[in-house]
Amino acid sequence: MNRVHNFSAGPAVLPTEVLEKAQNELTEYKDKGRSIMEMSHRSDEYEAIDQQAKDRLKSLLGLGDAFKVMFLQGGASSQFMMIPFNFLSEGQTADYIDTGRWSNKAIKEANIFGTVHRPFSSSDTGYDRVPTNDQLQLSEDAAYVHYTSNNTVAGTQFHDIPETNGVPLVCDASSDILAKPMDLSNFGLIYAGAQKNMGPAGVTVVIIRKDFMAKANTEDVPTILQYKTHGKKIFNTPPVFNVYMVNLVLEWMQKKGGLDYFKQYNEKKAALLYDEIDKDDFYQGIVEKDSRSIMNATFELQNDDLNEKFLNEAENNNLYTIKGHRSVGGFRVSMYNACPRESVEKLVGFMQDFRSQNY
Ligand code: PMP
Numbered sequence: 368m369n370r371v372h373n374f375s376a377g378p379a380v381l382p383t384e385v386l387e388k389a390q391n392e393l394t395e396y397k398d399k400g401r402s403i404m405e406m407s408h409r410s411d412e413y414e415a416i417d418q419q420a421k422d423r424l425k426s427l428l429g430l431g432d433a434f435k436v437m438f439l440q441g442g443a444s445s446q447f448m449m450i451p452f453n454f455l456s457e458g459q460t461a462d463y464i465d466t467g468r469w470s471n472k473a474i475k476e477a478n479i480f481g482t483v484h485r486p487f488s489s490s491d492t493g494y495d496r497v498p499t500n501d502q503l504q505l506s507e508d509a510a511y512v513h514y515t516s517n518n519t520v521a522g523t524q525f526h527d528i529p530e531t532n533g534v535p536l537v538c539d540a541s542s543d544i545l546a547k548p549m550d551l552s553n554f555g556l557i558y559a560g561a562q563k564n565m566g567p568a569g570v571t572v573v574i575i576r577k578d579f580m581a582k583a584n585t586e587d588v589p590t591i592l593q594y595k596t597h598g599k600k601i602f603n604t605p606p607v608f609n610v611y612m613v614n615l616v617l618e619w620m621q622k623k624g625g626l627d628y629f630k631q632y633n634e635k636k637a638a639l640l641y642d643e644i645d646k647d648d649f650y651q652g653i654v655e656k657d658s659r660s661i662m663n664a665t666f667e668l669q670n671d672d673l674n675e676k677f678l679n680e681a682e683n684n685n686l687y688t689i690k691g692h693r694s695v696g697g698f699r700v701s702m703y704n705a706c707p708r709e710s711v712e713k714l715v716g717f718m719q720d721f722r723s724q725n726y
Contacts, residue, residue, distance in 0.1 A: 372710035375688040376519055376663060376701040377542070378562040385615045385705075404608045413607055420614035424572065427545060427617065427625055434551070435580065437573040437597040438610050443541045443560040446571065447473040449592050450537055450556065451480035453583040455510050462486045462509040464529065467494045467518035468694060469539060477513070484509065493695075494521040496655040500530045511535045511555055517543035519563070520692040522665030522699060523658040528553065535579050543662050544572070545620065546704060547630035555579030556594075563662075564703045566613035569606045573597075620704065629704050636702045636711040637661035643715045649722045653697055667697030673725055684717050686710075 373380040396403045399412060406413055421436040439445070450473075455461045459481045463474045465488035477483045484506040487498040497518070505512065512531045517524040519542040528550065529536065535555030544559040551557060556575045562568035573594070580594050596602050620629065641659060644650040644666045653665040668674060677698070681689055691697040702711055 369685075371685045371687045372713050373687050374700045374702065374706065374710070374714070376563070376692070376699060377560070377703075378568045379564075379701055379703050380705050380710075381566070381612075382616065382619050382705045385612070385619050388615055389612060403611045406607070408601060408604050408607055414601075416607075416611050416614050417601065417605070420610055420617060423614065423617035423621060424574070427620060428549065428551060428574070430551060430574070433576055433578070435575050435577055435598050437575065437594070438605050438613070439571045439573055439597060440569070440606060441571065442568075443469075443539060443558060443571055444472065446539070446558045446573065447476040448479075449594070450511075450513070450558075451477040452588050452592055453594050454537075454555075454579075455481035456584060457481055459510045460484050460506050460508065462506055462512040462531075462534070464488075464498065464503070464512070464514040465490055466497050466515055466521070466523060466525075468520045468692075469518065469541070470513075470515045473513060473515070473539060481510070486512070489523075494518060494523065495653065496658040497523050497525050498529075500527065503529060505531060505534070509534050511537045513537045513539070515539045515541075517541075517546075517660055517662050519663050519701075520695060520699075521654055522660045522663045522695075523654050524660035524662065526657075535576070542701075542703075543660070545626060545629065546633050546662055548626040561609060561613050563701070564705075566616045567609055570609035570613060572613070616705070632708065633661045633702065633704065636706065636708050637664060639708075639711050639715050640664050640700060640702070643718050646722075649726060650718065653691075653695060662701060662703055664700045664702065665691060665695060665697060666700075667691075670725075671697075676725075677721060680721060681714075681717060684713070686714050686717055689714075 424436050462484050465485045474483050486503040486505045489496045512534050516538050536553050537555055538557045540557050541559040542563045545564050558573045561570045580598055583594050590596050644652050648669050650666050689698045689700050691699045
């Protein structure tokens with residue numbers, strides 16, 4: 368086996384232990400003579416997995432009974448539509464903090480349903496920053512305030528939760544859910560595609576406060592698009608194997624020491640890389656330092672004639688998927704929970720060698 372150092376932005380590297388456990392159980396789950404993919408989603412075995420994954424997620428995030436967890440399909444992108452469909456009617460306003468490509472896509476969908484106000488936008492400066500609380504110009508009576516906690520493409524991250532004066536927060540946490548402890552008491556809804564920090568692509572985690580869900584529209588909203596439908600029970604066939612994988616990743620996270628452990632681990636990895644970028648002008652960070660993400664680091668070479676050489680030599684060193692998003696250019700290194708520190712150390716070692724050979 369030759370697993371590469373994988374810095375993919377998503378679908379992203381999974382813990383090898385988790386893949387091996389899944390491999391062991393692939394053809395036969397717990398002496399049942401069939402795999403988890405071949406059983407009813409109403410079977411005792413699957414219902415136990417679904418419940419365990421929900422309980423683990425709540426336990427890791429320190430959430431009590433006020434919240435409901437759902438495993439939905441359609442990716443985080445479907446949530447861009449489902450949130451306003453449920454919570455934003457004509458004549459109502461929702462605040463959407465605009466910090467990147469994905470915030471922008473969420474705004475486009477919300478515009479179909481109601482009025483969108485942007486309390487802050489960094490689009491004029493190439494999405495190089497997230498706001499501080501005093502930069503937010505919130506509207507008077509928003510139905511909710513939406514933000515993207517980690518901007519996967521630009522490489523920025525909120526380090527503080529936006530202050531909204533009691534208006535429920537709705538958060539796209541696709542690329543930093545479970546990366547660190549987070550106080551979710553002011554959140555109405557938090558959602559994330561699993562494919563970065565939680566498992567394979569194909570399942571979307573939605574965590575919703577029950578009293579926020581109670582305010583959802585049901586009139587003229589198709590049944591499958593109502594949160595209330597999914598709040599009652601498993602509505603239709605879920606992506607069973609994906610939920611099973613998420614459960615294994617959450618088990619692995621609990622064994623490692625939970626979110627305090629991952630906060631430290633992730634901050635350490637990010638510091639290793641950013642220290643290297645900041646050493647001199649050979650490498651240059653793309654976003655404002657205060658807004659830098661511990662999950663996705665973006666940088667460029669001062670001499671961009673070296674870009675292709677850098678990528679080729681990185682791959683020759685088993686360092687994969689560090690090309691920046693086409694809208695930003697340069698390089699992007701994604702270091703989610705399952706990205707081992709050794710991978711980042713190997714990359715930093717390579718960057719040092721590349722600098723000394725090409726200065
Ligand atoms: N939001 C963020 C922050 C993302 O990074 C992504 C995917 N890269 C999405 C939403 C869209 O997710 P999906 O492809 O699961 O719809």
